[in-house]
Amino acid sequence: MGEExxxxxxxxxxWKDEGNEFYKKGDYRAAxxxxxxxxxxxxxxxxxxxxxxxxxxxxxxxxSAIEDxxxxxxxxxxxxxxxxxxGKALAILGKFDESIAAYRxxxxxxxxxxQGHSEKTEVETAVKALNKARDILQxxxxxxxxGNGSSxxxxxxxxxxxxxxxxxxxxxxxxxxxxxxAKLLKLECQVGLGQYDDAFNSSNHLLRLAPSLAxxxxxxxTCLYRLGNLENSIKHSQQAVRSDPDNASYVALLKQVRSLxxxxxxxxxxxxxxxxxxxxxxxxxxxxVDPTHKQICAKLYNNRATAYAxxxxxxxxxSDCKQALxxxxxxxxxxxxxxxxxxxxxxxxxxxxxxxxxxxxxGLAPEEEERExxxxxxxxxxALKRAKRKDYYRLLGLSSDATEDxxxxxxxxxALKHHPDRHTSSSEEEKAKAEKEFKNVAExxxxxxxxxxxxxxxxxxxxxxxxxxxxxxPSRGGGFGGMGGGGIDPNILFQMFMQQQAGAGGGFGGRGRxxxx
Numbered sequence: 212m213g214e215e216x217x218x219x220x221x222x223x224x225x226w227k228d229e230g231n232e233f234y235k236k237g238d239y240r241a242a243x244x245x246x247x248x249x250x251x252x253x254x255x256x257x258x259x260x261x262x263x264x265x266x267x268x269x270x271x272x273x274x275s276a277i278e279d280x281x282x283x284x285x286x287x288x289x290x291x292x293x294x295x296x297x298g299k300a301l302a303i304l305g306k307f308d309e310s311i312a313a314y315r316x317x318x319x320x321x322x323x324x325x326q327g328h329s330e331k332t333e334v335e336t337a338v339k340a341l342n343k344a345r346d347i348l349q350x351x352x353x354x355x356x357x358g359n360g361s362s363x364x365x366x367x368x369x370x371x372x373x374x375x376x377x378x379x380x381x382x383x384x385x386x387x388x389x390x391x392x393a394k395l396l397k398l399e400c401q402v403g404l405g406q407y408d409d410a411f412n413s414s415n416h417l418l419r420l421a422p423s424l425a426x427x428x429x430x431x432x433t434c435l436y437r438l439g440n441l442e443n444s445i446k447h448s449q450q451a452v453r454s455d456p457d458n459a460s461y462v463a464l465l466k467q468v469r470s471l472x473x474x475x476x477x478x479x480x481x482x483x484x485x486x487x488x489x490x491x492x493x494x495x496x497x498x499x500v501d502p503t504h505k506q507i508c509a510k511l512y513n514n515r516a517t518a519y520a521x522x523x524x525x526x527x528x529x530s531d532c533k534q535a536l537x538x539x540x541x542x543x544x545x546x547x548x549x550x551x552x553x554x555x556x557x558x559x560x561x562x563x564x565x566x567x568x569x570x571x572x573x574g575l576a577p578e579e580e581e582r583e584x585x586x587x588x589x590x591x592x593x594a595l596k597r598a599k600r601k602d603y604y605r606l607l608g609l610s611s612d613a614t615e616d617x618x619x620x621x622x623x624x625x626a627l628k629h630h631p632d633r634h635t636s637s638s639e640e641e642k643a644k645a646e647k648e649f650k651n652v653a654e655x656x657x658x659x660x661x662x663x664x665x666x667x668x669x670x671x672x673x674x675x676x677x678x679x680x681x682x683x684x685p686s687r688g689g690g691f692g693g694m695g696g697g698g699i700d701p702n703i704l705f706q707m708f709m710q711q712q713a714g715a716g717g718g719f720g721g722r723g724r725x726x727x728x
Contacts (some may be wrong), residue, residue: 221248222252223248223249223250223252223253223256223259224249225249226245226246226248226249226252227245227246227249227258227259227262229245230242230243230244230245230246230249230262230263230266231262233245234262234265234266234269239266239269239270240266240270242262242263242266243263243266243267243270246259246262246263246266247263250263255286256286257282257283257284257286257287257290257293258283258290260279260280260282260283260286260293261279261280261283261290261292261293261296263279264276264277264279264280264283264293264296264297264300265296267279268296268299268300271389273300273301273303273304273389274300274304276296276297276300277297277300277301280293280294280296280297280300281297284297288320289320291317291320291321291324291327293317294313294314294316294317294320294327295313295314295317295324295326295327295330297313298310298311298313298314298317298327298330298331298334299330301313302330302333302334302337302386302387303386303387303388303389303390304387304389304390305387305389305390305391305392305393307334307337307338307341307387310334311331311334311335311338314327314330314331314334315331318331333386334386336382336386337382337383337385337386337387338383340379340380340382340383341379341380341383341390341392341393341396343376343379344375344376344377344379344380344383344393344396344400345396347372347375347376347379348372348373348376348396348399348400348403350372351369351372351373351376351403352460353460369403370403370404372403373400373403373404374400374404376396376399376400377397377400377401377404380393380396380397380400381397384397391417391420391421394413394416394417395417395424395426395427395430397413398410398413398414398417398427398430399426399430401413402430402433402434402437405437407433407434407437407438408438410430410434411431411434411435411438414427414430414431414434418431423450423454424454425450425451425454425455425458425461426451428447428448428450428451428454429447429448429451429458429460429461429464431447432444432445432446432447432448432451432464432465432468433464435447436464436468436504437504437506438506439506439507439510441468441471441472441475441507442472444468445465445468445469445472448461448464448465448468449465451465452465467500467501470500471497471500471501471504471507474493474494474496474497474500475493475494475497475507475511477493478490478491478492478493478494478497478511478514478515478518479514481493482514482517482518485521487518487519487521487522488518488522490514490515490518491515491518491519494511494514494515494518495515497511498511498512498515505538505539506538506539508534508535508538509534509535509536509538509539509542509545510535512531512532512534512535512538512545513531513532513535513542513544513545513548515531516528516529516530516531516532516535516545516548516549516552517548519531519552520548520551520552520555523555523610523612525552525553525555525556525610526552526556528548528549528552529549529552529553529556532545532546532548532549532552533549536549541575543572543575543576546568546571546572546575547568547569547572549568550565550568550569550572550587550591553565553568554590554591554594554611555610555611555612556610556611557594557598557602557604557605557610557611558598558602558605559595559598559599562591562594562595562598563595565591565594566588566591566592566595569584569587569588569591570588572584573585573588593670593671594611594671596671597668597669597671600673600674601651601654601655601674603654603655603658603659603668604655604659606651606652606654606655607621607622607625607652607655607656607659608621608625609621611669613659615660618656618659618660619660622652622653622655622656622660622708623708623712625648625652626649626652626653626656626708628648629645629646629648629649629652630645630649631645631646631649631702633645634646649701650701653699653701653704654701656704656708657699657704658674658677664677664678
């Protein structure tokens with residue numbers, strides 16, 4: 212038999228050298244494995260622990276680095292690098308007192324070490340920044356009675372305080388990016404500055420570290436509330452209150468969110484059941500809960516506008532949409548609702564604004580709704596063209612969504628008001644004015660009471676072409692059909708109307724052609 216190849220057994224030094232090579236290449240985990248094998252061969256060599264601590268620092272394993280530094284120091288109390296590395300790891304974790312103690316211990320071994328003095332000063336600066344930020348935030352927080360200190364009596368002053376604290380915390384976190392305390396205070400600054408999306412994202416990591424910490428739960432509840440997630444805000448607030456039931460701020464937030472949520476849901480339920488006035492009342496009360504909440508208030512104004520529109524109170528609907536858009540200028544639903552109500556209200560000015568609103572909405576809407584907005588803009592243009600002529604709806608004091616019954620009632624009321632028999636003792640000027648109004652309402656009723664003519668009129672057909680069947684399909688009659696736009700004598704029209712009303716059970720007693728005066 213031939214002689215066997217000798218097995219090469221690596222020594223601790225071999226493993227250490229191999230670890231150094233991995234470290235130089237940036238393969239820190241492989242370096243840690245090699246240093247661990249070196250330690251297994253020579254557990255009393257402090258430099259191996261020091262090397263492994265350096266590799267742990269590179270992969271952000273600070274607790275492991277601190278543990279290795281302690282082992283190195285225990286084996287070699289004069290190993291200055293181990294003290295400073297430990298101090299740095301502790302500072303990164305936000306354990307500032309322990310960090311400073313480690314630097315002091317290292318400087319006792321080497322009092323003239325410039326690096327140690329410099330790093331210790333950096334930690335002390337971070338501590339000062341953290342403590343100053345904490346003091347500023349205490350001043351910025353609302354007091355238990357709902358007010359603020361004299362230096363933060365208004366929103367501008369509070370914002371200034373939050374900005375100051377935020378700057379100081381950035382100084383601290385630059386040295387101690389894993390400091391839980393600094394991150395929690397930074398989160399409070401983000402909430403105070405209205406950076407709710409950023410604050411909510413920041414809170415996710417902290418929540419994994421401290422899932423039952425009341426201040427964290429309260430800040431997260433505030434973020435959720437401001438982002439419009441009332442249900443989850445209530446859940447987090449409840450947890451915070453359970454942890455600290457005597458905290459007035461926690462209790463106040465829970466009460467506020469619950470009140471707003473309950474009123475909003477009350478309005479939603481009423482609206483679903485067609486109880487529009489009840490919905491309006493509930494949403495009005497919800498708006499009073501927190502007028503500073505722009506997102507929720509914008510939605511509530513739009514909801515209330517929708518209820519007003521259902522009740523055909525379109526002027527109120529437009530007013531609420533304006534309120535919603537003042538809070539959120541790109542609120543598509545409010546823009547669309549406003550345009551729809553302006554369209555119904557009619558009139559040149561309203562329709563011009565309606566068209567502008569539809570154009571803006573089309574720019575915000577998804578591409579698949581492009582055709583729908585093109586159709587709506589066409590309708591608005593047709594209505595605007597009509598409004599620049601004689602507006603029959605306005606002559607009768609109606610909106611363009613008026614029902615047949617409303618058209619009849621409006622005509623009867625205005626025809627009686629302006630009938631010549633009512634103005635026999637009036638001045639010549641008053642008689643002329645009444646006669647003109649009487650003719651106008653008759654002309655309006657003649658068209659709007661005829662379904663076919665009304666359809667042509669609504670589609671934008673010129674008034675002089677309303678009798679032309681080719682202008683909008685063949686005439687199918689209806690109303691007092693076949694009389695032409697303003698072609699029938701208004702007195703005859705009124706007499707026919709009154710006879711028709713009498714025949715339907717609405718007689719008024721005879722007084723010649725005009726009925727009772």
